[in-house]
Amino acid sequence: MIIYLKRNTMKMKLLNLRNFIPVIITGLILSSCSKDPTPEEDIIGTWTTESATFTSMVGNKTMTQYLIDEAGLTEAQAQAVMILFNSELQGYFTGTLQIKPDNTYTATLGGEPDNGTWSLSSDGKKLTIDSSTEEPLILDVIELTSSKIHLQGTYTEAQDLNDDDIMETIIVAIDWTFTKQ
Secondary structure, X not given: OHHHHHHHHHHHHHHHHHHHHHHHHHXXXXXXXXXXXXXXXXXXXXXXXXXXXXXXXXXXXXXHHHHXXXXXXXXXXXXXXXXXXXXHHHHHOOEEEEEOOOOEEEEEEOOEEEEEEEEEOOOOOEEEEEEOOOOOEEEEEEEEOOOEXXXXXXXXXXXXXXXXXOOEEEEEEEEEEEEEO
């Protein structure tokens, strides 16, 4: 009789385990169905500039070195010009950017409103901002999460820096970080 009880007890444990296995499998299937957001889902929202830094080059020289060598400024004068130049850039790249699910955006950067379209490459590594008023800006996506986006890119502008009636090409490398509101 003791053996009989032990067998029934073991059967009860096996039966309970057999009933529990489908519950475990169902839980595993349901949890594997939940997916992480895609880069396109992460990028949707309103973003605020956290930081923007710049490196400016004229030809193969930094802009500071160009101002010293070509414009005849002292190092202190060239650095003062660069502080003003970077401050102006900082203002231009500071503000908010609202990226919408319909691949349009609105922005207020540098106090100026803008709108246009955006697209993200299939691998999530390139963001193209196509403004209705300016040339498209293609940025490398360094990091993209649901709360932060880190972008890098270059902006090219032509200006006559030394008053010789010849336009110099200024290439500004941008390192830009936004946080989601």
